[in-house]
Amino acid sequence: MSARSEPVLRAPQSRSKEGTVIVNYPFSAVLGMADMRLALLLNAVSPAIGGVLVRGEKGTAKSTAVRALAALLPPVRRVAGCRFGCDPAEPDPGCPDGPHPVGAAVETRPARLVELPVGAAEDRVVGSLDLEKALGEGVRAFEPGLLAAAHRGVLYVDEVNLLHDHLVDLLLDAAAMGRSHVEREGVSVSHAARFLLVGTMNPEEGELRPQLLDRFGLTVEVGASRDPEVRVEVVRRRLAADADPAGFAARWADADAEIAGQVADARRRLPGVRLPDAALRQIAEVCAAFDVDGMRADIVTARTALAHAAWHGRDRVSIDDVRVAARLALPHRRRRDPFDTPGLDEKRLDEALQRAQDAHPDDPDDDGPDDDGPGGGGPSGGGGPADGGGSGGDVVDQRVPGPAESAPAEGDAGPDGRTEVPSGADDGGSPQRPTDDPGGHAQPGDRHTADGGDDPDQGRNGGADGQPVAVPRGGLKARVLTAPGVGDGVPGRRSRARTGRGRTTGARVPTGRVGALHLPATVRAAAPHQASRGRLSGPLRLRPDDVREAVREGREGNLVLFVVDASGSMGARQRMTTVKDAVLALLTDAYQRRDKVAVIAFHGAEAQTLLPATSSVLAASTRLAELPTGGRTPLAEGLLAAADLLRVERLRDPSRRPLVLVVTDGRATAGNRPLDRAAAAAAVLAATGAPCVVVDCETGPVRLNLARRLATQLGAPHHPLAALTHPDTRGSALPVAA
Numbered sequence: 001m002s003a004r005s006e007p008v009l010r011a012p013q014s015r016s017k018e019g020t021v022i023v024n025y026p027f028s029a030v031l032g033m034a035d036m037r038l039a040l041l042l043n044a045v046s047p048a049i050g051g052v053l054v055r056g057e058k059g060t061a062k063s064t065a066v067r068a069l070a071a072l073l074p075p076v077r078r079v080a081g082c083r084f085g086c087d088p089a090e091p092d093p094g095c096p097d098g099p100h101p102v103g104a105a106v107e108t109r110p111a112r113l114v115e116l117p118v119g120a121a122e123d124r125v126v127g128s129l130d131l132e133k134a135l136g137e138g139v140r141a142f143e144p145g146l147l148a149a150a151h152r153g154v155l156y157v158d159e160v161n162l163l164h165d166h167l168v169d170l171l172l173d174a175a176a177m178g179r180s181h182v183e184r185e186g187v188s189v190s191h192a193a194r195f196l197l198v199g200t201m202n203p204e205e206g207e208l209r210p211q212l213l214d215r216f217g218l219t220v221e222v223g224a225s226r227d228p229e230v231r232v233e234v235v236r237r238r239l240a241a242d243a244d245p246a247g248f249a250a251r252w253a254d255a256d257a258e259i260a261g262q263v264a265d266a267r268r269r270l271p272g273v274r275l276p277d278a279a280l281r282q283i284a285e286v287c288a289a290f291d292v293d294g295m296r297a298d299i300v301t302a303r304t305a306l307a308h309a310a311w312h313g314r315d316r317v318s319i320d321d322v323r324v325a326a327r328l329a330l331p332h333r334r335r336r337d338p339f340d341t342p343g344l345d346e347k348r349l350d351e352a353l354q355r356a357q358d359a360h361p362d363d364p365d366d367d368g369p370d371d372d373g374p375g376g377g378g379p380s381g382g383g384g385p386a387d388g389g390g391s392g393g394d395v396v397d398q399r400v401p402g403p404a405e406s407a408p409a410e411g412d413a414g415p416d417g418r419t420e421v422p423s424g425a426d427d428g429g430s431p432q433r434p435t436d437d438p439g440g441h442a443q444p445g446d447r448h449t450a451d452g453g454d455d456p457d458q459g460r461n462g463g464a465d466g467q468p469v470a471v472p473r474g475g476l477k478a479r480v481l482t483a484p485g486v487g488d489g490v491p492g493r494r495s496r497a498r499t500g501r502g503r504t505t506g507a508r509v510p511t512g513r514v515g516a517l518h519l520p521a522t523v524r525a526a527a528p529h530q531a532s533r534g535r536l537s538g539p540l541r542l543r544p545d546d547v548r549e550a551v552r553e554g555r556e557g558n559l560v561l562f563v564v565d566a567s568g569s570m571g572a573r574q575r576m577t578t579v580k581d582a583v584l585a586l587l588t589d590a591y592q593r594r595d596k597v598a599v600i601a602f603h604g605a606e607a608q609t610l611l612p613a614t615s616s617v618l619a620a621s622t623r624l625a626e627l628p629t630g631g632r633t634p635l636a637e638g639l640l641a642a643a644d645l646l647r648v649e650r651l652r653d654p655s656r657r658p659l660v661l662v663v664t665d666g667r668a669t670a671g672n673r674p675l676d677r678a679a680a681a682a683a684v685l686a687a688t689g690a691p692c693v694v695v696d697c698e699t700g701p702v703r704l705n706l707a708r709r710l711a712t713q714l715g716a717p718h719h720p721l722a723a724l725t726h727p728d729t730r731g732s733a734l735p736v737a738a
Helices: 034-045 062-072 122-126 131-136 165-177 210-215 228-243 245-251 253-272 277-289 296-311 319-329 346-359 519-529 568-592 617-625 635-652 674-687 706-714
Strands: 002-004 013-015 021-023 052-056 076-079 106-109 112-115 154-158 179-184 187-192 196-201 218-222 451-455 458-462 468-471 491-499 503-508 549-556 559-565 596-603 606-614 658-664 692-696 718-720
Touching (some): 034 218, 034 253, 052 062, 062 196, 062 253, 165 179, 165 196, 245 253, 277 319, 559 568, 596 635, 606 617, 635 658, 635 674, 692 706, 706 718
Parallel strands (some): 052 196, 052 218, 154 196, 559 596, 658 692
Antiparallel strands (some): 013 021, 076 106, 451 458, 458 468, 596 606
């Protein structure tokens, strides 16, 4: 879906397919979220920064702010009729609609916001070729995709962490190179694709791979404010916008126009901003201090510092610009594994900047902090244009404040130590902004650092909101477990599956839109009919029923369901520590293989779903760290809970095959006739058809072999706990079929 906005000085609007006018929420009316608004505006000033990844809990105005951003961008001049938005001043020489003659007609349109659906196919993203015309007539008939539509605008991907990895690769490659290339069966099309890439995600639903995280220029964490006054004002504004969208947008139009003007001014100012050697040394010192990989962090930080200086009207980068840039560019680049919590230790940041200053105390370019730095006006402060604030019903003067008039930073407390809301903000729609705590734009990693757990082998990190996170022992790896057979699931890296990517294993007649063309099979299907079609020479004459698509086999991601025995027998002799280590190693393996995970624990008299199916390994680790132990062993309840979860997930995600790991010593002690009930529950779980693995945790010289008996009842293989992990990465795969 693509949305168009009206010219910058008017209320941001778009039209639905039915022709009704949709008025977007004004950018200046978004309350708080200072880091998010700052990151978006800096990318609007300098798209070379590489985009923004907004991480945060649901319902925090992530999508609202991004959709409002396009209205702040300057209008786009393009060659009239060009589907690829060529700039008339510098038309793309390789444009598929070109070449464009000198003096071609020019038209002006608003900057576009193009939204990429999570379920979009590759052809919809990059565009598609008419294969029949390309092969039969040699004509490059190309239908542009979303990357072409987003050229010179904003490409927005909501829930980017749920997008298939190969599509994320395509997006980030196009964003980095500024071009999109479509290569299919020897037919090649290339066009310009320069856009501001914005992704939003809820970390509870899973993480992006580190390689993909690194390709986003900036990242910010957002969360809802815990200040009741701020929450009241947010609801007031939302209700006012819903009741009268056009009127609400009109009340904030001047504030949005002011921000749009500052974006345009900063863009013009940017080429003249200097980056002195002192600032470069500060950037290098900070990136080295946080041990980030590669040089992209240094480059992005430098570009961000330049944009921040231009935004504040300076012609030279200062230490404050470097500090703000590092806070936005580095948090997601310091993660080493899925159990690391994102964030930046600001004390370490200040120490690194101080070391750079101490190393060159006499550098004439090092002027020290500016009064209008990150705590002053502008998008990072409380009185700048990103806030859209005001008082008494009038729009506040949103000029970039100078050193003598810098505004207080967002979150500054009043005389009584509390944040304040101006008393005039009760009309439900006037642009009046509480002086709020930005409410969640602080990084969780700034508040929580790793500390030792109760067990010396079981570390704990600080997770989001301070929850403990179980951390695996270094070097412990899980052996590979795969589902038997060949599935049709979502792309991943675990089990064999028929997917759109991978090695070609055959050809078939397409049942819908053609995926990957199988050229030899297509030619073989068309060859016997060439004489009857009147072909004597020239291109092959094709018809739609000749086309064959390739059948490819790759790897799929699975739903790995952990059913963990947390009863008293498991807690004895530190056995649970070993179990947690093994499960954490398996969680790491699930993250690397792009699986979903779910965790069920049973102890006492019942089973509990600690974690519904999710792609967030960090969330699973958090639940595991909090796992209580003790009591009897309700094995039957644990197996029945697993069967129920599989039934629900089969309805919700039918293409994803499950893999159930039952981690237990096989004992059953809760309820009447516990072993008989456990055997009946095992039959219910086996009837689901989900492949299972029984991980035997029994230790000691006396063995009851109850876990082995459970494996027989489930029709599952039986593996001792020690066989599930190994100290390095050279372990062989373990069988899943019984």
